[in-house]
Amino acid sequence: MASPNREVLPLISLLFSLFCLIETNNGESIVSTVNEGLEAQREFDYFLLSLQWPGTVCRRTRHCCASNGCCRRSNAPAGFTIHGLWSNYNDGTWPACCxxxxxxxxxxxPLLEGLQKYWPSLSCSSSSTRHGKKGLFWAHEVEKHGTCSSSVTRDEYSYFLTTINLYLKYNFTEILTEAGYPPSNSERYPLGGIISAIQIAVGATPTLVCSHGAVEELHVCFYKDFKPRDCIIDSSSHENMVASSSCPRYVSLPEHTPVGLGGVISNPWLDQVEAI
Structure with a gap:
């Protein structure tokens, strides 16, 4: 379940959907169709907690600004930060922009201090929200994903509080560090070892998304009562049974070094990843 693929829906949904603008990290907007009509009426099946690894994501930072968590010299993110809490269906699809x-x-x-610390934006770009508007990263996540889980998370405040509490309950950075996989700019770790460490700690199989051999996102799934469950993954091959095919057998967990406001980063493998 690599994150870019979340924006692709079957063509049949075009008959029943509205448009939801999704913004890429470089500020460009693309149009993605979402089942706001037919699919949004169907109750979702489970939650996916998506976490970002700043040491990988922040390598795409072209310039710094006050709103970009990658640029903090004080309280810089040293481990996983929250991307979002997403509602999903067991058939591999998901509702959006409900x-x-x-x-x-x-x-x-009342949650802003925690949101800035645990759920910062890792981009200077404004995120697209419903009806083609631009806004904060948090607005994007609650309007696109949080609205579709309101049967459980209820309102905006509860959605963010629930997500933060879930993130704090399972400190995945600490789990990996204690298992012998701390952030490092020189070490590469066995993918199977990282998966096993999380399986042992949580009791369910996660998925990983990688970029250029570095862990970019961790996806951990939960039933609607927030008990851990295996994530829906492609069972066509054994490799995809344990992690995304975007990850090699040995992966890195690069340390994040903030550039600071006004800094400019030049990186030879900058790529475009949609803000989802």
Whole structure:
């Protein structure tokens, strides 16, 4: 379940869908169709907690700004940060941009300190929200994904609080460090070892997304009562039974070094990854 593929839906859904603008990390917008009509009425089956590894994601930073967590010299993210809590179907599809109120930052004002620390944006670009508007990364996540899980997470405040609590309950950076896989710019770790460490700690099989041999995202799945469950993965091959095919047998967990405001990063393998 590599993250870029989440924006691709079967053509048949075009008959029942509206358009949802999705913004890429370089600020360009593309149009992706979502089942806001037919699919949004179907109750979702499970949650996917998506976490980002700043040491990999921040390598795509072209310039720094105050809103980009990659640029912090104080309280710089040293391990996994939250990408989002996504509702999914067992058949491999997912609802998006469901009906519900628009994002209101005043609703989550008591959570802002925690959101800045655990759920920072790792980009300077504004994120696309419903109806073609631009806004905060948090607005994107709650309007695109949180609205589709309201039967469980209820309102905006509860969605963010639930996600933060789930993230804190399972400190995956600490889990990997204690298993012998700390952040490192020189070491490469066995993919199977990382998967096993999380399986032992959580009791369910996660999936990983990699970029150029480095861990980029960790996906951990939960039933609607937030008990861990295996993530839906491609069972056509043994390799995909344990992790995304984007990951090699040995992967890195690069350390993140913030550039600081005004800094410019030049990286030979900058690529475009959609903000999902």
């Amino acid at each position: 009906s519900g109120p628009s994002f209101d930052i005043k609703e989550i004002s």
